[in-house]
Amino acid sequence: MDISQISQQLDIKPPFLMIDTFSVVEKGEKAIATKSLSPNEWFFDCHLPHSQVxxxxxxxxxxxxxxxxLIYDTYDHGETRAFVNDIQVxxxxxxxxxxTLEFVATLSPMRRGITKGEVIGSSDGKVVCKGSFSYASPKFMLQPKMEAKK
Incomplete structure (x- = not known):
């Protein structure tokens, strides 16, 4: 996917889009995205401008x-969205x-509408960030049984 396809799929517009490319390596299991950082990025001017990080x-x-x-590529959410419910980074x-940041995401199978995954971010072969995440997908969550009114 290119940046316009990513933006459409995520419903996130630049400048808040933090990846430039996305490709699935193994369907339902692994994907890679990249973000090329240039000195012109909006956040470099306002976040520690003398250090540019x-x-x-x-x-x-x-x-x-x-x-x-990767979750949306694996499971058809239609018009609904998954949302983050746990982050450990x-x-x-x-x-x-x-x-150039490279994000490698791996996904575990969905259980009761909850999907867990891990992402490792690296630059020039050096790990710069990593995290474990949990997403809730309301479309796939089991609804509790409703008791009949008496």
Missing amino acids: MPATLQIEGMLQTLVL KVLSASTPEN
């Missing part, structure tokens, strides 16, 4: 966007202009 929250957003695209290194 990508905010950790935006690295996490890139991981999330990669994983949710570590940001290990700064990402700076001229870096």
